[in-house]
Amino acid sequence: MKVELKNIHFSYGPVKALSGISLVLNEGATGLLGPNGAGKSTLLKIMLGFLTPDEGDGQVLGYDLRREQKFIRQRVGYMPEDDCYIPGMDGVSFTAYLGELSGMPRQEAMKRAHEVLFYVGLGESRYRLVETYSSGMRQRLKLAQALVHDPKLLFLDEPTANLDPAGRQDILELIGEIASSKDISVLLCSHLLDDIESICTDMVIINKGQIAASGRIEDLKMINYRLYELKIKGELPAFRLELEAAGCRLEETEDRLIKIYTPPDFDQMEIFRAAARNGVQIRQFARSQSRLEDLFARVVGVD
Amino acid sequence: MSSIREKGYHHWDGQFLDRPRAFWPITRTGIKLAFGRKHFKLGYTFSFLPAMIYAAIIYISERLEDFKFIAQGGDKLLQVNPNFFKSYLTLDLLYFAILILMSMGGAGLLADDFRHKAVQLYFARPLTKADYLLGKAGVVIFFVGTLTLVPAVLLYILKLLFAGSFAFFLEYPWLILSILAFSLFMILFFTAFILLASSLSNNRNYVISIIFGFYFFSEILRGIFSVIFRSPFSALFSMAANLKQVAAGFFLVKPPYDYPWYLSFLLISVFCFLSYLVVKHKVRGVEVIK
Numbered sequence: 001m002k003v004e005l006k007n008i009h010f011s012y013g014p015v016k017a018l019s020g021i022s023l024v025l026n027e028g029a030t031g032l033l034g035p036n037g038a039g040k041s042t043l044l045k046i047m048l049g050f051l052t053p054d055e056g057d058g059q060v061l062g063y064d065l066r067r068e069q070k071f072i073r074q075r076v077g078y079m080p081e082d083d084c085y086i087p088g089m090d091g092v093s094f095t096a097y098l099g100e101l102s103g104m105p106r107q108e109a110m111k112r113a114h115e116v117l118f119y120v121g122l123g124e125s126r127y128r129l130v131e132t133y134s135s136g137m138r139q140r141l142k143l144a145q146a147l148v149h150d151p152k153l154l155f156l157d158e159p160t161a162n163l164d165p166a167g168r169q170d171i172l173e174l175i176g177e178i179a180s181s182k183d184i185s186v187l188l189c190s191h192l193l194d195d196i197e198s199i200c201t202d203m204v205i206i207n208k209g210q211i212a213a214s215g216r217i218e219d220l221k222m223i224n225y226r227l228y229e230l231k232i233k234g235e236l237p238a239f240r241l242e243l244e245a246a247g248c249r250l251e252e253t254e255d256r257l258i259k260i261y262t263p264p265d266f267d268q269m270e271i272f273r274a275a276a277r278n279g280v281q282i283r284q285f286a287r288s289q290s291r292l293e294d295l296f297a298r299v300v301g302v303d
Numbered sequence: 304m305s306s307i308r309e310k311g312y313h314h315w316d317g318q319f320l321d322r323p324r325a326f327w328p329i330t331r332t333g334i335k336l337a338f339g340r341k342h343f344k345l346g347y348t349f350s351f352l353p354a355m356i357y358a359a360i361i362y363i364s365e366r367l368e369d370f371k372f373i374a375q376g377g378d379k380l381l382q383v384n385p386n387f388f389k390s391y392l393t394l395d396l397l398y399f400a401i402l403i404l405m406s407m408g409g410a411g412l413l414a415d416d417f418r419h420k421a422v423q424l425y426f427a428r429p430l431t432k433a434d435y436l437l438g439k440a441g442v443v444i445f446f447v448g449t450l451t452l453v454p455a456v457l458l459y460i461l462k463l464l465f466a467g468s469f470a471f472f473l474e475y476p477w478l479i480l481s482i483l484a485f486s487l488f489m490i491l492f493f494t495a496f497i498l499l500a501s502s503l504s505n506n507r508n509y510v511i512s513i514i515f516g517f518y519f520f521s522e523i524l525r526g527i528f529s530v531i532f533r534s535p536f537s538a539l540f541s542m543a544a545n546l547k548q549v550a551a552g553f554f555l556v557k558p559p560y561d562y563p564w565y566l567s568f569l570l571i572s573v574f575c576f577l578s579y580l581v582v583k584h585k586v587r588g589v590e591v592i593k
Binding site: 050069071078080098100102103104107108119145147149177182183264 | 423430
């Protein structure tokens with residue numbers, strides 16, 4: 001078990017940011033999702049040991065959240081979302097410097113910096129000043145500095161931001177490999193649901209300071225909803241009202257495709273019965289492949 | 304750019320150091336980065352010119368007979384006493400050299416970290432705010448110390464060596480303590496001043512303007528108030544005048560302005576304390592993730 005949080009509460013003055021967050025993160029890659037203001041950042045701050053929770057307790061890599069924050073940061077790697085660097089340093093000095101700040105002996109930090117820069121694909125550019133790097137190279141550099149001290153847990157905040165499709169694919173492959181075969185757990189915070197779906201096996205969705213859903217992505221898709229896609233002839237409003245009263249959620253796309261999210265135990269025949277009662281003709285009906293976007297929309301309650 | 308994963312990932316099997324001086328890598332890197340800046344080495348070397356002139360004066364003062372042809376009537380100027388050391392540590396040229404050097408190597412200490420959002424990289428490491436600030440302060444301490452404390456102590460040792468006796472030491476037994484105390488006071492002031500200026504903007508050019516603006520503006524203000532009010536207390540507005548006034552107190556010589564030296568001491572101490580509060584407020588570890 002890499003992270004275990006129990007009933008975490010945190011407020012910024014009168015504003016409640018987290019209310020009773022309890023979660024367990026295991027080996028592998030976990031995606032952290034949530035709309036803006038949901039509490040993701042606060043949760044990451046608490047897990048990195050920057051904020052002390054008002055209530056609740058927990059452990060990261062076996063270290064206490066309240067008392068052993070220094071040890072947590074020594075053993076956790078963090079790749080920030082921002083484009084951040086120290087001007088005037090070359091790639092290898094920069095990476096070694098941050099390794100040394102993590103507590104590595106100077107010479108070992110330098111040796112290790114060379115290794116991780118080769119690993120992330122910056123081997124040839126490691127003696128160039130970091131301010132001359134392209135945004136894709138800086139993204140790799142941030143990954144290198146997060147890996148230099150060989151963390152057991154990696155927090156990645158929007159790791160594919162500012163990358164072209166090829167660069168994004170490379171970074172995702174690399175993160176996937178780290179998470180699957182390098183004995184490093186990854187917590188991936190991203191707005192790109194495709195990134196999370198392609199790397200993570202588990203997922204945590206936060207909404208309004210609470211856990212809205214957590215678990216294996218495949219299981220969550222199955223448990224939380226079923227998705228049907230319909231094309232109809234007739235008046236939608238009454239049909240929509242009846243289905244929504246039965247606990248479903250309807251969306252209409254631009255090409256007049258109706259998406260119906262139903263509770264998992266909902267009988268699909270009810271859709272046909274509702275259509276018949278409201279004089280709606282169903283011209284196309286298919287159970288759709290559920291996607292992470294749909295799960296997110298369903299759980300968080302946004303389109 | 305080379306393709307990704309040219310070499311495999313290997314785990315590191317070393318041990319983390321339980322570092323009691325976590326600030327040291329930050330100081331060392333700051334010094335190295337300062338020396339890497341254009342013209343810094345040249346400026347740093349030239350900053351030792353006053354110290355070399357003072358060393359020459361000590362030498363000449365001990366060999367007055369040999370240098371009679373150039374030192375005619377200059378006996379007073381060549382007197383090595385507490386005032387001599389005070390005058391070295393309060394030289395306008397020395398202050399200017401420190402400000403030039405710090406505008407090159409110190410202006411970006413915090414400003415560059417703010418601008419390039421590097422603060423979060425530091426605080427994602429097992430560093431405290433004190434480690435970070437001490438590391439940055441160490442850079443200013445190093446440069447100001449090597450231009451004030453180190454030359455002043457060396458000049459003192461040089462005087463003892465050239466004199467070939469302990470007469471000077473016995474005449475002013477407290478002088479070495481004055482040199483140490485005032486140098487440390489100056490180091491503290493310049494450290495607070497440079498870090499404060501560096502924390503006030505994300506742009507190092509603005510920081511440089513703040514550094515020199517403060518220095519010159521405080522002098523101008525002193526001049527204006529001095530003309531209007533004809534009061535010695537006008538010197539309280541000037542950075543250099545305050546340092547000179549404090550130096551007089553530390554070296555037990557007559558203050559250049561007619562008011563108690565401890566007023567300047569108090570003013571600078573309050574300035575340093577307020578600077579610390581501002582810098583501490585500006586550097587916030589919890590802003591790691593926005």
